[in-house]
């Protein structure tokens with residue numbers, strides 16, 4: 073299957089959230105019996121609005137029990153910390169919808185990062201069907217940092233796209249905060265990658281990466297090219313404002 077890129081622009085975050093939820097539930101409706109749908113969530117602030125919209129408007133849908141929830145990265149903090157990606161998803165989505173706790177596999181940011189990298193890599197390898205010998209998520213959600221980082225792969229770590237590891241410890245350059253992140257091997261093995269990017273602050277980096285402007289090569293996001301899958305950019309009109317090739 074050839075890799076495909078699509079860019080979808082929505083007038084509002086609400087319209088983006090609705091469209092993403094419809095894609096998700098259409099897939100859940102089509103799921104074979106005894107099959108699960110595996111998704112790795114992104115962190116940061118952008119998904120919170122999307123998750124909250126979904127939990128306020130789709131909680132009564134069927135299929136939540138077919139979803140297995142993982143994370144693409146986590147901050148090395150306790151699960152009740154304001155910085156925790158798990159906490160954000162729990163408060164804005166997971167506690168508000170009928171998804172069994174047994175279907176939620178958080179990265180434990182509160183334990184020794186190197187030990188958690190091994191533990192979580194093992195869990196993902198056991199739980200997620202393999203494609204080409206590597207776990208393949210049905211969906212990987214990604215946000216986009218102003219510096220072109222994705223998950224917690226920052227521009228100073230190109231090695232995270234060549235390593236055979238599935239997860240690794242990273243450091244957020246500005247704050248020095250420790251992170252646990254999926255690597256390029258795992259992210260690029262996903263069936264579908266959804267970028268969810270909103271707001272005018274992101275317009276410049278979005279246009280640099282989507283339109284492959286010269287300075288974009290160094291950005292981790294420019295190395296996202298799933299081996300057999302799709303990349304779908306879900307943008308609001310503000311984040312898409314500088315795109316010239318639509």
Ligand code: 6PG
Pocket residue numbers: 114115116117118119145146147157214215216217218221222223224
């Ligand atoms: C994280 C994320 C990270 C995030 C970007 C964008 O843990 O911070 O996974 O990759 O998606 O930093 O963050 P905002 O949505 O807050 O702009």
